[in-house]
Amino acid sequence: MISVGDFIADLLNPDLAFLPKAVLMAVMSSVVCGVIGCHVVLRGMAFIGDAVAHAVFPGLAVAFVLQGSLVLGGAVAGVATAVLVAVFSQNRRLREDTIIGVFFVAAFALGIVIISRAPGYAGSLQHFLFGSITGIPDEDVVIVAVGGTILLLGVFLLHKEFVAVSLDREMARSAGLPVLWLDLALYVMVTLAIVLSVQTIGNILVLALLITPAATARLLTDRLGMMMLLGPVLGATSAVVGLYLSWSLDLPAGGTIVLVSTAGFLLAWVLAPRHGLLVRKVRGRRAMGPVAVERVAVPAGG
C-alpha cells in the first residue's frame, strides 16, 4: 500500500495523466449525483434511479455499435424510458413500481441483444457494467463538466418547485404547479446525472453515487440545505478516498468507491448526532424509554 504522499506524487506525475483525470471525473460525477440524489432519496424514488440506470444500457450499446457518443446514446435511452414510466404511471390500475419493473428489464434486455451483435462484445460489456475510469477521453471530461454544471443549475432553479411537489402533490397541483412536467424534469435530470457518471463507475454501481451519499447526509441532518451540501461533499470524499485505495491496493475503482461510500453510511448510521444508533442507546438509557427519546430533540439542526 502506498502512502498518501506517494499518491499525490503520482497524481502530479505527467506519465500518469489518466490518474488526475480519473479523480476529476469521479469527483464531478459524485458532486452532481450527490445533489440530485437528495431529491431521489427524499421522494423515495431510488427504484426509478435503478430503472433509469439500467435503461441507459441499450443506448450505450447502440452508441457503441454505431461508434457514436456514449453520453448521447445513454441520455436518449434513459430519457425515453423515464418518459415512458411517467406516462404509463398515469394509469392508476398498475402501480408505478410495477411499470418500472416492466420497462427497465426490457431496456436492459434490449441492450444485451444489441451489444451481442457487436464484435468483441464481452470486453465492452464489462466496460459498460463496471466502468473504465482509467481510459476516459478528454472530450468526455469536458462533457461531464459542462453537463454537470447545467444540471446543477437546473436543480437549483427548480428547487422550490421540486420541494413543493415532494411535500404534497395534491397541494402542488391545486396551487397550479405542472406536477407531471416537474416529475418529468426530475426524471430527466436523474437520467442525465446517471449517464454522466456511468463511465466513471459503470452501469451497475452508478446507483450508489446517487443514493448512498444522499442517504448518509439525510442521517446526519434535518435541514434540506445542509443535506444538499453534505451529499456532494460525502460523495466527492468517497470518490477520492476510494480512488486512493484502489490505486494503492490495486482494487477495481468503481467497487472501491462504492464500498468507501457504504462504510460512510454505516458510520453515520451508528454515530449520527441526533438519530444515530449510539445516541439513541445513550439517550434511551438516560431517559428510560422510547417515548421520552422523542422529547429530547435538540432544537439546533445540523
Added chain:
Amino acid sequence: MTAVGTRVPVTREPGPPALQVTDLAVELGGRLVLHDTDLAVRAGELVGLIGPNGAGKTTLLRSVLGLVPTRSGTVQVDGRSGGAASSRIGYVPQRHEFAWDFPISVEDAVMSGRVRRVGWMRRPAVADYRAVRQALDRVRMTDLRRRVVGELSGGQRQRVLVARALALQPSVLLLDEPFTGLDVPTQELLTDLLVELCAEGGALLMTTHDLTGAMHTCSRLCLLNRTIVANGPPEELTDPDLWMRAFGITGGSPLLRALGLVQATA
C-alpha cells in the same frame, strides 16, 4: 382572543358569497358522483360538509380546487372563475397527504404554500416572508417556526397545514377532515382556531365525520349524498328524514339519537 365563543353565528347578510358553486356535476370513471350541486359559502361562515363515505365530499372539494374535470356547472370565488378563482382558495388536505419525514422547518413548509405566488426561478420576497409570519402567528406556531416538521404532534401538524393555506391569504379555506385522528383537547384547540378565522371574515368549508362536533361548531351544515340533500343552520336540520336520506339509514339508527333528533325509547 379567548372571548370568542365556540359557535360561529349564522350570517344572514346578503352580498356575493365568497364561494359559489352552481349546478355542479362530476363524473368519475363513467359514474356520476355529483349532480345538480349548488353551494355557497359567505365570509364569516363555517360550513360543515357532511355525508357518508362515497357521498362525494372530497370530490366536491377537489372540483372546487380544479383538480377533477367537471361535467357541468361553475365554481366562482369572489365572483371570479378559473385560475383567478383557485388562486383565492386555501386548501388544507388530510394530514397524511403531506410528507412529514421531509427535512424541512415549519416556516419553510408554510412558505411552500406560496410557491406559485413567489414565481418561477425567484426567491421569496419580503411580502412572502410577511405572509408566512402572519399565518404562523394566526395558528400560534411562531415559537415553533424553526422546528423540523417531523417532530410535531398531530395537532401542531394540522396547524402547520392551516398556516400553509393561510399564507396564500385566501378568501376561502377548504379543509378535508381536519379533526380526524386528533384527541379531544386538540380538536377543541383547532375548533377555536377555525371559529377565530371565521370571526376575522374568513369563509370556511370543511368536510367532517364528527357529526356532533359539526352540529355544535358550524354555522351551517350541508348534508351531501351525490347532491345537496339539506342545507341550513344545525338547529333547523331537525327532521330525522333528512339525515336518513343523506346517510341511507333507518329510523332506528343510533346516529339520530346521538344527534338528539329522536328521543331514546324507554
